[in-house]
Amino acid sequence: MSEQILLTKLFVPTTRGMLVLRNNLFERLNHSLLTGCKLTLISAPAGFGKSTLISSWIETIKVPIAWLSLDERDNDPARFITYLAAALQKVKPGIGQNLQAILQSPQPLQIENTLILLINEISFIEEKFVVVLEDYHLVDSQQVDQALEFLISHQPPCMHLVIVTREDPNLPLARLRAQNHCIELRAADLRFSNYETEEFFNRIMQLNLSKKGIDLLELRTEGWIAGMQMAAISMQGLQDTDRFIQNFTDSNRFVMDYLLEEVLHRQPENIQDFLQKTSILDRMCGSLCDAILQDTSASSKATLEYLERVNLFIIPQDNERQWYRYHHLFRNLLLNRLGQNLSREIISELHIRASEWFEKTGSLFEAFLHATAANDVERAERLIETEQIGLHLRSVAIPVLNWLNSLPKSVLDTRPRLWVRSATTALVLGLSTGVEEKLQAAEAVFTARKESYHAEESDQIRDLIGQIACARATLALFRYDPAEMIIQARRALEYLHSDNLTYRFTANWALTSAFMFQGDRAGAAQANQDCIEISQKSGHVFSKILAASNMGSLQEMENQLNLAAETYHEVLQLFGDHPQPNASIALLGLARISYEWNDLIAAERYGQQSLQLALQLDSKIDRFIVSEVFLARLKLAHGDLEDALGQLIRIEQTARQRKFLLRLPEIAAAQVSVLLRQGSVSDAIPLVQRYEIPLSQARVALAQGNPSAGLAILELYRQQMEARRWADERLRAMILQTLTFYACDEKDKATQVLSEVLSLAEPSGFLRIFLDEGKPMADLLSAAAAQGICPDYVNRLLAAFEAEVSNKQATATLPGSSSLVDTLSVRELEVLRLIDQGFSNQEIGERLFLALDTIKGYNRRIFEKLHVQRRTEAIARARELGLL
Structure with missing residues (x-):
C-alpha cells in the first residue's frame, strides 16, 4: 500500500580515483560544519563540479551522510518528504x-504537521550528520520550498543541510546570511584556479600541455570544469593539441555544442547510436537498454561499463553498477541531438519499447510515463485503468491527473472514459473543483453518440454512467448531503457492471456513510455487509480496511466492545507497520473502548495517534474534530478541567471556521460536561438551549435541582432510542435515569433501572460509563451489592471506584498564604514523578503519549502551583511536601 522507494536516488556518488584536490573549498565546508551553520548552499550553473565537490568532501569527513538526488517528480511535497525520510x-x-502512511495517503498533505513529526525524530539523533539535497533546481514547487524553509527554521543542531543547485532556491537566504546560518559557494568559488587547471590537464588527464595552452584553456572556459573535461576528452590521442586549443571558441554555449560533437564523433557509430537512443531514460540498466535498442549484436551492460570506464558523463546509481544515469547536462544535449537526428515516430517507438519493458517488470507508473512521452493515449489509458499502478498514491495520482488535464478536449471527447478517470482521480486527491464539469462533459459525449454505439459499447457506457454516479455520491459526501449520496449510490449500483468490484464497493461504501449520517444504522449495516462481501471477493486491501472500519464502528454502537476491539485490531493489521490517515477511525475506536475499560493510558495513546493521522486528511474532512473532542473528555477524566474547556473552545472555533457545523452539538455536549463539573451551571444553560442534546439537557436540569424535568427528557429520549434500536444511546440514557431517580429519592426505581443497566453493560465490561458519574453512582452500586445484583460485576465496579478515590486522594494539597487550596491533578503528579526520575520533557511525552507542548504546559502549571520557577526547585518543594 506504499510507494516503492527508488534506492538509486539515495546513492552517494562515488568519486573517481584521480581528482583535483580542492583543499581551500574543503576548509570552507569543514568550517560550516564545525561552527553549527545550518545550511551550505552550492549554487552554480551546470558543469561546475558541484556534486563532485560535495561527494569528494564527504569522503574526507567522518560523519553520517543522507544523500537525496532530486528530480521533477519531487515537486510533490509528499514525495519530497518521503524520500527525505528515506x-x-x-x-x-x-x-x-x-510517517509513511501519512505521506502515501491520497488525501492532501498537512505539511507542517508531518514535518514536526519528522523533526522531532531527527532531534533524537545524537551525532552530527549531513543531509545533501542534490539538483534542487529541478524542484519548482512553492509547497516544497515552504516545507524546506520550515525544516531549516526548526532544524535540530545535529543536522547540517547542503543544497546543490543550478539556481538559488526560493528560501529566505538574506535572513539566513544575517543570522550566520548560511555559507554559499558559487560559480566564482568553484571555477578552477590556474594551478587547479594545470593539475587537471597534466596530472589527471596526462596531456602534457604547455603553460600557454593551459592559460588559454582557462581563459576560454573561465574555469568551467565541464568544458575542461570535454576539452580533455577531445584532445586525448591528438598530436596537435595547440591547434585544437587555438580553435577553441570562448562562448560556453558553443563550446558545449562543439565539444559534444567532438566527443561523439570520436566514438564508434554504435556508441553514438546508444547514447542518443538511451537518452530518453531517466535511469537505465543493461536489460532495459537492450529492450529499447533491440540490437542482438551488442551487450548494453558492456556498453554501460565502457561508458563509465572512459568517463563519458555517466553516473552509477548503485554500488553493484547495475543502474546508471547520464549527467543531466549531457543528457539534455543528447536529447536535443536525438530530436534533430531521428523522427518523432522513431523516438515514440523507443518510448513504447521502454514502456513495455517497465510494464513487464512491474513498474507500471514508469511504463505510463513513457507511454505519455510517446503520446500513446490508448496505452496510457490502459495502464491507468490497471489497479496495480497505485492511483491511491499521491505521487502517482498527481502526474496522472496532470496528464489527463493536459489532453485536448477533442481527445477526451473521443474517449469519455478519460473524462471520468480525470474526475475520479481528482476526488482521490481530495479535489472537488471542476469535477462536476468533467462528469457533464462525459455525459455530453454519451448523449451525442447514443444512437451510434453498438451493443458492447453500450454496455461499457452503462458502466461509465455508474462510475459517474459514484463520483457524484463522493461529491455529495464533501457537502454532507446524505440524501444525494443515496440517490447517486443507488444509481451507480443500477448501472455498474456486476464485475466492476472497485466501483460497486465505492457505491456501497457511500450508502453506508449516508445511512450513518441519517442515523439509519440498520441500513448502514446492510450496505456495509455488501462492502465486506465485495472486498473479500476482490481481495483489495484498501476496500477491506474501509469495510472493516465501518463494521467496528457499528459493533461499538451496539455496545459489542469486545467484537469491535477485535475488528479495529484487524484493521490495523491490514495497514501493516505504516497506518495511513484512514486508520484514524480504528485508532479512535480503540481509544474509546480503552477508555470504557478504564485503561486511560492506552486510551490516550490511541487517541493521540488517531489525531495525528486525522490531521493528515483533507482540510474539508472533519475527522480530527472527533479525536480532539475525545482527548478533551480524557482531560476531564484526569481532572484537568481548565485544559479540557480551553481545548473544547478552540475546537469549536475551528469547527465554525471550517463550516463543520454538524460537529457543534457533539462539542457542546462535551463543554456542558466540563462546565457542570466546574459548577458553572449558568454557562451550560445556553448550550443546551442552542443545541438538540437531550442527555446534556437532562444533566443541566439535574444540576439545577429539577430532577423531574430531567426524568421527562430522559424517558422520551430512551423511548426514541429503543425505537431506533440505538443500544449505545439507550444505555447512556438509562444510566442517567438511575441517577435522576436517585436524586428524586425514588431509590427502588433507581435500583430497578440500574439492574437493567448492569445486565446490558456487563458483557462488554463497561467501567468508565459508571465511574464518570462519581459518588452518586458509587452509592447506587453499593446498594445493588447489598441486594446481590450482578455481584461479580458490581464488585469489580466498586473496586474501580475505590481505585479512583485513591487516585484523587493522592493529589497534593499545598499550603498557601490564604485559605485557597491548590492541588496537583493525578496527571500532574505523574509528570512530577517523571521529572524527579530525570526524564527530559521529550522522554516524558513519549512515556505518556503526549505532545511536547502538552508536557511543557503541565510543567508550567506544576511550577505555578508549587510556587517555583525550575525543575530542581519543583523536586525540592515536592519532597518538602511529601509528594515524592
Whole structure:
C-alpha cells in the first residue's frame, strides 16, 4: 500500500580515483560544519563540479551522510518528504517510518504537521550528520520550498543541510546570511584556479600541455570544469593539441555544442547510436537498454561499463553498477541531438519499447510515463485503468491527473472514459473543483453518440454512467448531503457492471456513510455487509480496511466492545507497520473502548495517534474534530478541567471556521460536561438551549435541582432510542435515569433501572460509563451489592471506584498564604514523578503519549502551583511536601 522507494536516488556518488584536490573549498565546508551553520548552499550553473565537490568532501569527513538526488517528480511535497525520510534512514535506521502512511495517503498533505513529526525524530539523533539535497533546481514547487524553509527554521543542531543547485532556491537566504546560518559557494568559488587547471590537464588527464595552452584553456572556459573535461576528452590521442586549443571558441554555449560533437564523433557509430537512443531514460540498466535498442549484436551492460570506464558523463546509481544515469547536462544535449537526428515516430517507438519493458517488470507508473512521452493515449489509458499502478498514491495520482488535464478536449471527447478517470482521480486527491464539469462533459459525449454505439459499447457506457454516479455520491459526501449520496449510490449500483468490484464497493461504501449520517444504522449495516462481501471477493486491501472500519464502528454502537476491539485490531493489521490517515477511525475506536475499560493510558495513546493521522486528511474532512473532542473528555477524566474547556473552545472555533457545523452539538455536549463539573451551571444553560442534546439537557436540569424535568427528557429520549434500536444511546440514557431517580429519592426505581443497566453493560465490561458519574453512582452500586445484583460485576465496579478515590486522594494539597487550596491533578503528579526520575520533557511525552507542548504546559502549571520557577526547585518543594 506504499510507494516503492527508488534506492538509486539515495546513492552517494562515488568519486573517481584521480581528482583535483580542492583543499581551500574543503576548509570552507569543514568550517560550516564545525561552527553549527545550518545550511551550505552550492549554487552554480551546470558543469561546475558541484556534486563532485560535495561527494569528494564527504569522503574526507567522518560523519553520517543522507544523500537525496532530486528530480521533477519531487515537486510533490509528499514525495519530497518521503524520500527525505528515506535518506535520513541512512543516518538512523527506522527514522520517519511512522510517517509513511501519512505521506502515501491520497488525501492532501498537512505539511507542517508531518514535518514536526519528522523533526522531532531527527532531534533524537545524537551525532552530527549531513543531509545533501542534490539538483534542487529541478524542484519548482512553492509547497516544497515552504516545507524546506520550515525544516531549516526548526532544524535540530545535529543536522547540517547542503543544497546543490543550478539556481538559488526560493528560501529566505538574506535572513539566513544575517543570522550566520548560511555559507554559499558559487560559480566564482568553484571555477578552477590556474594551478587547479594545470593539475587537471597534466596530472589527471596526462596531456602534457604547455603553460600557454593551459592559460588559454582557462581563459576560454573561465574555469568551467565541464568544458575542461570535454576539452580533455577531445584532445586525448591528438598530436596537435595547440591547434585544437587555438580553435577553441570562448562562448560556453558553443563550446558545449562543439565539444559534444567532438566527443561523439570520436566514438564508434554504435556508441553514438546508444547514447542518443538511451537518452530518453531517466535511469537505465543493461536489460532495459537492450529492450529499447533491440540490437542482438551488442551487450548494453558492456556498453554501460565502457561508458563509465572512459568517463563519458555517466553516473552509477548503485554500488553493484547495475543502474546508471547520464549527467543531466549531457543528457539534455543528447536529447536535443536525438530530436534533430531521428523522427518523432522513431523516438515514440523507443518510448513504447521502454514502456513495455517497465510494464513487464512491474513498474507500471514508469511504463505510463513513457507511454505519455510517446503520446500513446490508448496505452496510457490502459495502464491507468490497471489497479496495480497505485492511483491511491499521491505521487502517482498527481502526474496522472496532470496528464489527463493536459489532453485536448477533442481527445477526451473521443474517449469519455478519460473524462471520468480525470474526475475520479481528482476526488482521490481530495479535489472537488471542476469535477462536476468533467462528469457533464462525459455525459455530453454519451448523449451525442447514443444512437451510434453498438451493443458492447453500450454496455461499457452503462458502466461509465455508474462510475459517474459514484463520483457524484463522493461529491455529495464533501457537502454532507446524505440524501444525494443515496440517490447517486443507488444509481451507480443500477448501472455498474456486476464485475466492476472497485466501483460497486465505492457505491456501497457511500450508502453506508449516508445511512450513518441519517442515523439509519440498520441500513448502514446492510450496505456495509455488501462492502465486506465485495472486498473479500476482490481481495483489495484498501476496500477491506474501509469495510472493516465501518463494521467496528457499528459493533461499538451496539455496545459489542469486545467484537469491535477485535475488528479495529484487524484493521490495523491490514495497514501493516505504516497506518495511513484512514486508520484514524480504528485508532479512535480503540481509544474509546480503552477508555470504557478504564485503561486511560492506552486510551490516550490511541487517541493521540488517531489525531495525528486525522490531521493528515483533507482540510474539508472533519475527522480530527472527533479525536480532539475525545482527548478533551480524557482531560476531564484526569481532572484537568481548565485544559479540557480551553481545548473544547478552540475546537469549536475551528469547527465554525471550517463550516463543520454538524460537529457543534457533539462539542457542546462535551463543554456542558466540563462546565457542570466546574459548577458553572449558568454557562451550560445556553448550550443546551442552542443545541438538540437531550442527555446534556437532562444533566443541566439535574444540576439545577429539577430532577423531574430531567426524568421527562430522559424517558422520551430512551423511548426514541429503543425505537431506533440505538443500544449505545439507550444505555447512556438509562444510566442517567438511575441517577435522576436517585436524586428524586425514588431509590427502588433507581435500583430497578440500574439492574437493567448492569445486565446490558456487563458483557462488554463497561467501567468508565459508571465511574464518570462519581459518588452518586458509587452509592447506587453499593446498594445493588447489598441486594446481590450482578455481584461479580458490581464488585469489580466498586473496586474501580475505590481505585479512583485513591487516585484523587493522592493529589497534593499545598499550603498557601490564604485559605485557597491548590492541588496537583493525578496527571500532574505523574509528570512530577517523571521529572524527579530525570526524564527530559521529550522522554516524558513519549512515556505518556503526549505532545511536547502538552508536557511543557503541565510543567508550567506544576511550577505555578508549587510556587517555583525550575525543575530542581519543583523536586525540592515536592519532597518538602511529601509528594515524592
